[in-house]
């Protein structure tokens with residue numbers, strides 16, 4: 361099916377023109393949030409040869425512990441020879457790989473980034489609307505090549521990462537699984553927009569003639585104009601079909617997720633790859649209490665350095681616009697800030713009387729600007745997603761109860777919606793299992809060794825460097841147990857046991873069961889010390905809450921009553 365092919369017949373007439381105009385406006389391509397063709401693999405202007413030559417040998421310089429020397433020797437290059445969006449994206453990718461290679465590629469993390477990285481990185485990030493750190497865009501969206509004859513990016517076996525920190529197949533595979541998932545989800549985007557729009561039109565009186573305006577794509581709900589019975593039916597059928605299709609699509613995304621194990625070894629991931637994904641936020645245990653100072657060179661007087669400390673999340677699949685799009689279009693709401701250090705994060709994110717920013721909201725600022733704007737647009741015009749619109753149709757839509765066929769149509773719609781939320785929750789369950797295998801289990805094994813060796817939680821940052829010689833094992837640092845200062849080793853062993861218990865819960869939990877417990881889980885505070893994610897999230901409670909909030913969205917009664 362072509363990416364813009366949509367289910368037949370909108371009640372307000374066909375609005376495909378508007379839809380087709382809408383997506384490119386937000387840089388959503390036939391491959392979804394991936395570019396429409398493979399990203400640039402080299403900057404054409406020879407001026408950038410110093411960058412290109414270093415990025416090609418980044419992994420080996422990290423391996424022999426000389427990466428910082430090489431980066432320090434780079435000239436501070438200007439951006440005025442980057443002429444296209446593809447070139448700007450590649451510059452961002454290169455510079456963020458340099459930044460993370462520099463910070464984490466040594467015996468201790470570097471808390472100062474030098475001007476050859478910071479000066480162009482700050483500029484290019486500003487242009488692209490991204491933070492000056494590695495993101496899902498650097499590692500995934502703009503970091504792949506494909507050998508597929510028809511450039512089908514859903515085929516993970518034919519994808520390869522352009523760049524890695526470790527030079528391992530495991531790291532490439534880790535990135536490429538996400539690329540294939542993004543590609544797999546692409547076709548559903550216009551289908552869902554069309555399905556939702558069609559359903560919304562049951563509530564609206566769109567004047568004819570306005571229909572092709574992109575700004576009118578999803579109009580505000582209006583009093584019903586009582587369209588014909590047939591048109592109602594067609595609208596409901598269209599919305600139902602799009603919801604059935606999303607379940608199929610998410611299942612296919614899940615099959616790709618299942619392939620992670622094929623070529624990415626959990627220990628290689630945990631000990632060698634994950635350290636380089638880490639950010640500078642919540643990294644006190646790793647040796648970055650203030651974050652990283654972005655040194656922009658000497659000040660005008662020449663006595664001090666220009667620049668500032670920055671605390672930024674690490675690159676994470678949690679920054680995928682596709683998954684957030686699915687949440688928004690279905691009407692899933694997330695509230696967890698995912699913070700393991702509430703006080704420090706709260707002062708950064710909120711004023712005295714403001715609500716804490718949720719993880720999902722916060723990481724939108726780690727998405728390319730136009731993708732972020734797309735999500736905001738769908739939120740603004742989407743009427744609360746399918747959950748909100750179905751509830752409105754049930755409450756205020758045209759009277760359909762008089763006809764048996766329409767009642768059955770509505771029942772199908774509701775069933776398809778619930779199945780879709782379950783499919784997304786099931787995807788999150790699979791993801792939880794992955795996190796268990798790739799983070800929880802290796803960290804538990806390591807924490808036990810650390811305790812036996814007499815280390816405390818903080819000192820674990822120096823334990824067991826794997827891979828490159830002399831490199832701090834930052835996987836340990838970035839997954840530091842969030843133990844209180846007075847927690848003793850016994851507590852930590854107990855925690856490791858609890859984590860194991862959580863693992864059992866994760867792998868056996870069933871969506872239905874978890875649905876029933878969703879309300880009780882939601883908002884519950886987890887007092888136990890927890891592992892943190894690459895972005896500094898308290899891992900398991902956060903991921904479970906995200907899953908449970910997905911299931912909760914399927915409960916339409918909370919909207920209608």
Ligand code: HEM
Nearest residue numbers: 538676677678680683788794795798893894895896897906
């Ligand atoms: C070995 C594979 C993976 C591991 C170890 C992993 C780990 C994590 C961690 C630690 C987080 C917490 C947030 C953070 O720290 O930034 C997270 C969040 C997330 N990850 Fe993954 N991840 C993996 C693969 C994937 C893939 C392939 C996807 C597909 C898009 C994905 C999607 C997400 C999403 C959407 C979140 C945000 C939480 C949510 O919305 O449920 N992850 N992941």
